[in-house]
Amino acid sequence: MILEKKNVSKFLAGVLSVAMLAGCSNAQPSGGEQTDGGETAANDTPLVVGYSPFNQKFSPFFSETAYDQDVYAMTQIGLFNSDRVGAPVLNGIKGETRNYNGTDYTYYGPADIEIKENSDGTVDYNITLREDIKFSDGEAMTIDDVIFSMYVLCDPSYDGSSSLFSAPIEGMDAYRSDMASLISLLFDAGRDNTNFDFWDEATQTDFWTKYDAATKGLAEDIVAYCVDNGYNEDGDIQGAAGNWGFEIEDNTIEAFQAALEAAYGSDVAGMIGTEAASKTVEDLFPGLEDYTLNMITVSDPVTSISGIKKTGDYSMTVHTTKVDATAIYQLGVSIAPLHYYGETAKYDYDNNKFGFDKGDLSHVRSVTTQPMGAGPYKFIKFENKIVNFEANDTYYLGAPKTKFINFQEVNDADKLNGVVTGTIDITDPSFSTDAANAIKEANGNDDIVGDVITTNTVDNLGYGYLGIDADIVNINGEKGSEASKNLRKGLATVFALYRELTVASYYGLDRASVINYPISNTSWAAPQPTDADYKVAFSTDVDGNDIYTSDMDDAAKEEAALKAALGYFEAAGFTVTDGKLTAAPDGFKGTGANSVIEYEAWIPADGSGDHPSFMLLTEASKSFAKIGVNLIVKDLSNSSELWTALEANQVPVWCAAWGATVDPDMYQIYFSGDATNAPGGSNYMYGIDDAELNSLILDARASIDQAYRKTAYKACLDIIVDWATEIPVYQRQNAIIFSTQRVNMDTVTPDITTFYGWMSEIEKIELN
Numbered sequence: 001m002i003l004e005k006k007n008v009s010k011f012l013a014g015v016l017s018v019a020m021l022a023g024c025s026n027a028q029p030s031g032g033e034q035t036d037g038g039e040t041a042a043n044d045t046p047l048v049v050g051y052s053p054f055n056q057k058f059s060p061f062f063s064e065t066a067y068d069q070d071v072y073a074m075t076q077i078g079l080f081n082s083d084r085v086g087a088p089v090l091n092g093i094k095g096e097t098r099n100y101n102g103t104d105y106t107y108y109g110p111a112d113i114e115i116k117e118n119s120d121g122t123v124d125y126n127i128t129l130r131e132d133i134k135f136s137d138g139e140a141m142t143i144d145d146v147i148f149s150m151y152v153l154c155d156p157s158y159d160g161s162s163s164l165f166s167a168p169i170e171g172m173d174a175y176r177s178d179m180a181s182l183i184s185l186l187f188d189a190g191r192d193n194t195n196f197d198f199w200d201e202a203t204q205t206d207f208w209t210k211y212d213a214a215t216k217g218l219a220e221d222i223v224a225y226c227v228d229n230g231y232n233e234d235g236d237i238q239g240a241a242g243n244w245g246f247e248i249e250d251n252t253i254e255a256f257q258a259a260l261e262a263a264y265g266s267d268v269a270g271m272i273g274t275e276a277a278s279k280t281v282e283d284l285f286p287g288l289e290d291y292t293l294n295m296i297t298v299s300d301p302v303t304s305i306s307g308i309k310k311t312g313d314y315s316m317t318v319h320t321t322k323v324d325a326t327a328i329y330q331l332g333v334s335i336a337p338l339h340y341y342g343e344t345a346k347y348d349y350d351n352n353k354f355g356f357d358k359g360d361l362s363h364v365r366s367v368t369t370q371p372m373g374a375g376p377y378k379f380i381k382f383e384n385k386i387v388n389f390e391a392n393d394t395y396y397l398g399a400p401k402t403k404f405i406n407f408q409e410v411n412d413a414d415k416l417n418g419v420v421t422g423t424i425d426i427t428d429p430s431f432s433t434d435a436a437n438a439i440k441e442a443n444g445n446d447d448i449v450g451d452v453i454t455t456n457t458v459d460n461l462g463y464g465y466l467g468i469d470a471d472i473v474n475i476n477g478e479k480g481s482e483a484s485k486n487l488r489k490g491l492a493t494v495f496a497l498y499r500e501l502t503v504a505s506y507y508g509l510d511r512a513s514v515i516n517y518p519i520s521n522t523s524w525a526a527p528q529p530t531d532a533d534y535k536v537a538f539s540t541d542v543d544g545n546d547i548y549t550s551d552m553d554d555a556a557k558e559e560a561a562l563k564a565a566l567g568y569f570e571a572a573g574f575t576v577t578d579g580k581l582t583a584a585p586d587g588f589k590g591t592g593a594n595s596v597i598e599y600e601a602w603i604p605a606d607g608s609g610d611h612p613s614f615m616l617l618t619e620a621s622k623s624f625a626k627i628g629v630n631l632i633v634k635d636l637s638n639s640s641e642l643w644t645a646l647e648a649n650q651v652p653v654w655c656a657a658w659g660a661t662v663d664p665d666m667y668q669i670y671f672s673g674d675a676t677n678a679p680g681g682s683n684y685m686y687g688i689d690d691a692e693l694n695s696l697i698l699d700a701r702a703s704i705d706q707a708y709r710k711t712a713y714k715a716c717l718d719i720i721v722d723w724a725t726e727i728p729v730y731q732r733q734n735a736i737i738f739s740t741q742r743v744n745m746d747t748v749t750p751d752i753t754t755f756y757g758w759m760s761e762i763e764k765i766e767l768n
Helices: 066-075 143-154 172-177 182-189 201-228 237-243 253-264 268-275 362-366 412-421 433-443 482-497 499-506 554-571 614-625 640-647 691-701 706-723 758-764
Strands: 026-029 047-051 096-100 103-108 111-117 123-129 179-181 295-297 308-312 315-320 377-383 386-391 404-409 453-459 462-468 512-514 575-577 580-583 597-603 629-635 653-659 726-739
Touching: 047 412, 066 377, 066 386, 066 404, 066 758, 123 143, 143 172, 143 308, 143 315, 179 182, 182 201, 182 295, 201 237, 201 253, 201 268, 237 253, 253 268, 268 640, 412 433, 412 726, 433 453, 462 482, 482 499, 482 554, 482 614, 482 706, 482 726, 499 512, 499 614, 499 726, 554 575, 554 614, 597 614, 597 640, 614 629, 614 653, 640 653, 691 706, 706 726
Parallel strands: 047 404, 597 629, 597 653
Antiparallel strands: 026 103, 096 103, 111 123, 123 315, 179 295, 308 315, 377 386, 386 404, 453 726, 462 653, 462 726, 512 726, 575 580
């Protein structure tokens, strides 16, 4: 899963190739025949799709936002596709027929993939590519294009969102460990280094001079922003740093600068990208790429990845050292043309040359804004906030029916109106109660589907939650003790009471639902209410008895929740007298000046309460006050404060949302590390450290038996709930709206799902 935040690039996990999700999955009703291409329909009127702003990283390797990914996905095909429930289609050449919602659909792809588990525990992925696919410029696709694409994603200098390099492919670690970036080596050596084997003294001096100027400039940028926007008085550097989530002892730029450096170290691009108020990386550190992308060989060179083997002009094998359920998703790479993204003179498989010099992806990066591939459309240009596409008549699943498509930037507030007025044909407005009412009004039939607008809704691939950091919220520093868990369960019981209220108020219960486990409802591993062991989150007291009865009104539910919370607090060692907390146990550090328990709850609600969980916090705060708990709601106008403070373990309680991936692997967030495996990259957020949970996560990863994995993940979810560090809140819906008047709805992808969107069969869409 990935953390949803404005700075997507930092947290975008490439567990699944975006090409599988954003327009390269293809199916048709069972019995239909594939076509070999042909002429496009004569209608030259463009189909216009309303989009949020683009970053122009239209690359299958380096895109960062979902909007940029959709642009490149129009031009690319993935090694394999996914069906309507997100399952890989491994027999793409002849197709696989699968039933969804009572209809058989046959799914196609450019390749067949055979998965062979070997007796020694290793796995072979035998890949066979179709032999008749051409890129949009007419060049034939071969297995060399696949190998080139994989080597780009596995290069030591690769810094995009894919994580193919994390798959247990034989020889991967050796291939990536013989080189290091100049910036990492400079940091390891330190400012006083006198060994100039890998760089000269002038380079070292130049770097540290620029680094100091960049971090100082960043601190000054933040302070100026806070002063200009009325958050702090001029000269109040401590206050500005505090607003940004940094505590500094001295009221100086140098102190703020040092805090920024301590938080990010050599990750200068991440520091500026996350923290800057108005400046860019180029503003503050011109030429940074000379240090981040300059790869230096530090040991005996390793020239190839032994587990990636070419077996023919249209076949290859990827050999992994162990079973890993996530590996198949990592292999879903976009097949980028070697002759365009690479340099053909530098490709010679037999001599370990793969289309570029190892450690130097400069040519691949040079065409980031101009995507090209074998997808259904050709990228023409991006101009005046519009991306222009033209049909690729050689598309292997048939020439698109609509010759031209435009992706047009539009403000979210104007998306719906654009469809009504005729300037936009398809778009994705924020699906709130107000938006739904406006659609009904436009249709004139009190329905979101009508003669003017057709609305399609699917569950969002992710969910909203409330987090509690066990490293902060505990008893005597023992975050995994029963006392600490009971403390957090007392808090969670009251928070959970107001989930339905906040969801109904913000989204409406027909556009979002309350969830009871920390996993998206879109996942095959999500527990269902019909399961025998399904439980409503935090609805039992310390003795395991149900807190609520069906005849309770809101006041009775609040009284029951507070009584149950006090039971948990008492079990955690607190003293309760006459229905209120009167004393804390020894070793408790969460006491306020006038309350036995006091914590801040951070929420990025733009300083105006605009957040799905804002009402949850405000109502819970009122209830907590009745029993001696002071919950201070901190509404952040700048969301970056939250992400920085979370990384520094400075936030006891917060509200945010996770973006999920097709595979429910829990390693990134909940795995705390063991003797041989590093912690997951986001494990620091909740501070869970549980050996049983770790073991279950690894066991589930090491199996491809979905039934077993579902059982293992349910056990994981029960442990996570028991730690009471994450209160699941809501599963919201996304909406795509179509102009019923201009789009031939009979040609739009049927049975759209979270994993199989409207772009999945875009070659079939026609205008009226």
